[in-house]
Amino acid sequence: MKVIRNGILSLKHSVLTIGAFDGIHLGHQSLIVKTVNRARELAVPSVVYTFDPPPRVYFQKQMLLTTVQEKLVFLRKLGVDYTVIANFDTYFLSKSAAEFIEELKSLAPHEIWIGPDFQFGKGKTGSIKDLSEQFNTYTFPVVKCSKGEIISSTRIRKLLGNQQQQLAHELLGRNRLQKID
Ligand SMILES: Cc1cc2nc3c(=O)[nH]c(=O)nc-3n(C[C@H](O)[C@H](O)[C@H](O)COP(=O)(O)O)c2cc1C
């Protein structure tokens, strides 16, 4: 896996997913595996575009679930070809949705895969609709736990705060990632 930290990656083709991916939990893993599998089917590189720190850690001082180094280990295990890490700082977060979309064009994505409610750009004004006007954009179905509740980084942070380590660990899906070794 090649890692591009705060730089521009130019590709001729790709399949792309974008997000904070803090924790690389079971929902993230399913979305990333879908991206990797679609890239393999189309015989193009898979790309994960992520942020450091995660926006919720930056804005709301929430607990960080995975360091960048841990994230990269998991993404490598999931078979990702390229990871782009954008430094999430005042310069980056002030980019408009349109400017961000322009940047994504250098990755030449044939497909972009994202989960429901994905938002981006200054003030979170960019929507899935904006992405789909420029790229073939697919919304991945939300992954829930066995009790039917949505898996999210926020939920896992709350579980860890409430000493529910075992359920948090299950939703993080670390056992599954170990099996990929
Ligand atoms: C160029 C850019 C600018 C952003 N600016 C803001 C912002 O001003 N306020 C905010 O809360 N989030 C901002 N975000 C973060 C997004 O709302 C969102 O958290 C990020 O795209 C990751 O998506 P995810 O939370 O679904 O993983 C920005 C994201 C991007 C790509």
Ligand SMILES: Nc1ncnc2c1ncn2[C@@H]1O[C@H](COP(=O)(O)OP(=O)(O)OP(=O)(O)O)[C@@H](O)[C@H]1O
């Ligand atoms: N349970 C899930 N099932 C499918 N896709 C998901 C799931 N959780 C997140 N995603 C998708 O993964 C990408 C990264 O999401 P993000 O990092 O915001 O995760 P999150 O768990 O929703 O985090 P947070 O709770 O901090 O908002 C987004 O495209 C998002 O829609």
